Amino acid sequence: MHSPFTVLAAAALLAPAIAAAQPLRPQVDAWRKQHERRILDEAFALLAIPNVASNQDDIAKNVAFLTQAFAKRGVALTPLRAPTGGSPALFGEIKTPGATRTVVFYAHYDGQPVAGGGWESDPFAPKLSRYRHSAPTDDVPLPAPGDTIDPEVRIRARSASDDKGPIVAMLAALDAMTALRQRASVNVKFFLEGEEEAGSNHLGDILRTHRALLGADAWLFFDGPVHVSGAPQIVLGVRGVMGAEVTFYGANRALHSGHYGNWSPNPAVAAAHFVAGLRSTDGRILLPGFYDDVPPMSDGERALVNALSATDDSVRRSLGLARTEADNAPLGARIMLPALNVRGIRGGNVGTGASNAVPTSASVSIDFRLVPDQRPARIRAMLEQHLATLGYTVTSDAGAAARSTDRSRLALVTYDSGYTAVRVPSTLASVQAVKRVMTRSYGREPFTLPILGGSLPLFHFVEQLGATVITIPTVNADNSQHAPNENLRVGNLWDAVALMTELMVGLGREWGPRS
Template sequence: MSRMLGSSAIAAIIGLLLLPAGAVFAGSQAAAITTAAQKNFTEYLDLLSLPNVAAEPSDIERNVAFLEKSFQKRSFKTHRLDNPAGRPMLLAELSSAKASVPTILFYAHFDGQPIVKEQWAQQDPFTPVVKQRNAQGAWQEVPRERLTAKPLDPELRVFARSASDDKAPIVMLLTAIDVLQAQRKTPVINVKVLLDSEEEMGSPSLGETVKANRELFNADALIVLDGPVHGSGKPTLVFGNRGITQATLTVFGPTAPLHSGHFGNYVPNPALRLATLLASMKDDDGRVLVEGYYDGINLTDADRRILKATGDDEAALLKRAGIARAERVGATYQEALQYPSLNVRGMASASVGAKAANIVPSEAIAEIDIRTTPETDGRRLFELLKRHIEKQGYHLVDAAPTTEERASYDKLAKFELGSVEAAARVPMDAPVGRWAMTALKSSTAQTPKTDPVRIRMMGGTVPTDVLVDALGLPFLLVPTVNADNNQHTFDENMRMGNFVTGTETVYSLLVTKYQR
């Protein structure tokens, strides 16, 4: 060396050498996570390129094979969990597990909602594209190479089915593991990951899959990586989720479609009758008129303070939805989510557009979903709706009406119960919540440091009821994706800034001790 080091310099070097592995790295942790995320964007795009509609078992098989390799590459031991439907799930456990350390089971899903290609502003929803807003505010496609440019533009978005719901959180978890391994560190918790292949269809085989492999699922708490962060963009903790009950309502008209000129004003139109029947279920303020529908919901002053503390921008919510006035079920957005909903998710009768014919249709169908709460059982609400339909003068049948039934009853309908998933919620002072609060407060995602947003119950549904019943675990939902991600519809997208902050959130969970 050209000159001797001073005593202060030597002391500094010795101090650095004595720090735990990775500590020197901590000052540039956010940059390290961004670099790791950019390195993994290719893997993320490759995963999005795999069609994943659960109705196609061969597509699910290809996703499982891809994810097996991704987790094995990070020293996870993987277990393929087969089910009778041919849609295997995947359980992965990090090989560095220690018996003395608590185990956290992370849940995510890799199946996606069905698609209608024509609705998307790209050639194929399974060919991901990168976009940014132009000067006019419209989305414009840009080269994929922009994702790896330095510095990363946080406003870039990837558009594809499951870009946000729910493949992004899976790759965020993998990226957080990559950062730890680059720092020569291991999580301070044991890590298990369950990847569901049927979430978007109600996880029909999840319960049996867990029971058949019970020992693999031993854990101390469950973290669900699904859902959007709060509209403010702050790290978010969610302490419950609504359930969902699905039903199909069919109103019958003539035996076969009839000429609207010859039979209009004579044969009742089932589409109009269906519309009238549905309208009888809710008032102009959106409140359900079915007797007993809201029984059991009693929000306390303390509950309302918790809901108010979420800090929603109601004006921004109205603007984002493109509506002038919200329904009046609750006084605020968060309060509205504490009540069961009644939604018409689809209607059909004959045809529209160029295929429309001048007929009185033979039937009209409405697909209904009911978002439930822990206080309101979905099957009970279905029975209340059934009773309401009968009070409107309808005779309910279990199949297409017979000739005798058609001759005996003026109003005929069929009301069928579909899948039922229960709501679930944990107290906001539960230990799992306190642990996650500690973790997210230390997250580099927050500048300046602020408390995460705490949400009592989110509006969407995930299969927490099945996992909690099967495993008896305390749970928490930790959403990571942007609030305006268009999940379940066309042009689903993932904001790259949220990909980075979501990875930071997961990283913070992995390095925060959990007290049993």
């Protein structure tokens, strides 16, 4: 049975709208305060469904829940599948009479695995909790119907912030529009991806197969955190990413270090020298020619990233760091540069597991974060040239070591698929319109981040659809995404509900008609 504020959402979307220049936030907040329990109940029901993309039974349960939830708001969701398989994306739309602009609201409904422990409770049994220093303390009961809850309380569950929280905000925003008799000023499409956390391996095929459905003037990505200060931000791009695993070999059996320790090549030492030759202690990547296709920052970009770094000292203190790389360079400036992270080094054992033996192999796991104009294929070639310069024969054949007559000169290299960075100009009319709506909703202008430190598969949307992609983070920065005790600050959820309502209602008027 439909609730009073969700009945026939399409009819309300056609109702006369309140004057464009007036912020909707006070009205949305007033409505939301009466319905916080209902919103949280729906959020808890969605978060209780496991959502790792490799489990297609669970994915089907998420699809069924979301299909029903959007249908209650008058939006029919259609599964979009790739001919090559994978989880479906869910597509729906609201067509607004007279609208000349179309935007797509993007989020993903799949989540990270929870293996490895560390959770204070079942990650799929959502709780309300107070947090201190990113750790849950006291649990809090759900508010009674009609009551409000402290906005500092967190929803603790897998995918609460990454990325089911924004989906809950979309649903509540549709309810708010119905209750306040507002209609959209743009055509709104919804695209909910089902395997973003699994690498979006079928996303390109989905977009290519269903291209005719997915045309739009802009895609709004609701993923990622607001600024660490809590201030809103609009993100104009993301770094690309490419991961690699490199394995070095020694003798075909472990050797006593007293008898052979300075005679038989040690693969752990080879791994250490390889890493030392990749980057300096200040983070500069040492591969020859690596920075040839990295453009310098403009004065405008430098001003933006310096403004974003005003809180660097407090962030360092919160992380227990007396200093950071490159002589305490601004975090915002470092995000504008490519980065090389050593994810892990494994060779032999340490602590109580250590033995006086030369290990048979050692592995290094790394990831590169790339800026626009850098291509994963070029980075792979440079990495392999570096290994060749060190005297190694590069192979991708895992069985090569068993057949080799000189294992110690062999380097096994495997790669993640990798993808390129994406960025849109800050001067685009769509970007400026979104900023104005955000300013009205939050009551302050958002930070403009030229490029996000993390990576999202935005290049698929650019390559397959020619899309303009604008990322609008809404969740709290200390949300522990991809980690135990992932959480969503309730106040950030309420901000997202108000913002999405304002975007659907006001974006078309701020943007203006298509000429």
